[in-house]
Amino acid sequence: MEAEEQAQTPVIAPQQGGLLPPPASGAAVRFTAVAPKPRLGQATELQHTLLAWYDWHKRDLPWRHSPDPYAVLVSEFMLQQTQADRVAPRFLAFLEQFPTLEALATASTAAVLRAWSGLGYNVRALRLQAIAREAVRSYAGRLPAEIDELMRLPGVGRYTAAAIASFAYGRQAATVDTNIRRVLRRLFVGVDAVAAAFGDAKAWQLAADVLPLGRAADWNQALMDVGATICTARQPACPYCPLEALCQARHDQLSGGTPIDTPASAKPGVVSGRQPERFAGSSRYYRGRIVRALTQLEPGHGVPLARLGQQIKEDFAGYETTWLAGVVEGLARDGLVSVQEADGEVTVSLPEAGVSDVSPDPNPA
Ligand code: SF4
Numbered sequence: 001m002e003a004e005e006q007a008q009t010p011v012i013a014p015q016q017g018g019l020l021p022p023p024a025s026g027a028a029v030r031f032t033a034v035a036p037k038p039r040l041g042q043a044t045e046l047q048h049t050l051l052a053w054y055d056w057h058k059r060d061l062p063w064r065h066s067p068d069p070y071a072v073l074v075s076e077f078m079l080q081q082t083q084a085d086r087v088a089p090r091f092l093a094f095l096e097q098f099p100t101l102e103a104l105a106t107a108s109t110a111a112v113l114r115a116w117s118g119l120g121y122n123v124r125a126l127r128l129q130a131i132a133r134e135a136v137r138s139y140a141g142r143l144p145a146e147i148d149e150l151m152r153l154p155g156v157g158r159y160t161a162a163a164i165a166s167f168a169y170g171r172q173a174a175t176v177d178t179n180i181r182r183v184l185r186r187l188f189v190g191v192d193a194v195a196a197a198f199g200d201a202k203a204w205q206l207a208a209d210v211l212p213l214g215r216a217a218d219w220n221q222a223l224m225d226v227g228a229t230i231c232t233a234r235q236p237a238c239p240y241c242p243l244e245a246l247c248q249a250r251h252d253q254l255s256g257g258t259p260i261d262t263p264a265s266a267k268p269g270v271v272s273g274r275q276p277e278r279f280a281g282s283s284r285y286y287r288g289r290i291v292r293a294l295t296q297l298e299p300g301h302g303v304p305l306a307r308l309g310q311q312i313k314e315d316f317a318g319y320e321t322t323w324l325a326g327v328v329e330g331l332a333r334d335g336l337v338s339v340q341e342a343d344g345e346v347t348v349s350l351p352e353a354g355v356s357d358v359s360p361d362p363n364p365a
Contacts, residue, residue: 057225059225061084071168074091113350127155134154163220175220192262193262289313305325305328305346
């Protein structure tokens, strides 16, 4: 395995990163893969080709209209697990309701969950509000610009921190999300069958190495756009790809007939075409349905446990109350619902309170 990994590792020499002179200058850097790989192309050629394509073909997405760090944060959280076309209208509505970090921090959690309703993965909304509260408490209501500081915020990982740093603050920061990883892997390593040779460390290192100086945000967005619209996980549209002539996977496909993508059924744990049915009966499915049902209530109102069961499950039976209580208990632990018990009846509601703990740190960072 180790020998194979080394054989698949693209070698970039001699200079790494930065926007290089145009190819005509003769100072171009070449990407050379270890045998039997062919030359992949030139760094400058790749950068110029992709950025020129992006200038003409970039997707018009609402979060790209403003470099406001808070807007970037909201968009990045919404885009986790949710596609851009679904996020776009919700993003605008969310910012209208909570236009600043302070507005989000001081809102009730119930209001935030109502605004999030339908996007799924409701824990993201809680994390977003937790970040807003921390920003108000420790950073005077602003998001820090440095990656290490951003990563200290609750729920902010390396990708989100780098995205905020490059998109909002113009920092020279590479990002690696699922789309970027796939595009870089295919460009520099080859077809998906060799994906195991392209782990986290290599992906981040390569992303940093090919980052053009001064256009990090555009470059990151361009890679995302290629990954989302052309170099998709299933059936990449190589003939329409601006990078076709520079792509290792395309070379492998044309020269050896190796498929670029991996059939879903060949991936461990993936049962082609069966995911929706499996999800429909899962605990996550019912957690989502419970939160959604509660967002339909008037603010401040709750619903008895037994009635909640009937709302979220058509054939809900009395013996399932214990199961439902367990699901609700998990939601309460995560801060997504409130549970009150009075006269032997359990009532579930959204957590309306929760603003009292937001106060600026007297010594903000
Ligand atoms: S040529 Fe094909 S595999 Fe290569 S980056 Fe473009 S779409 Fe992806």
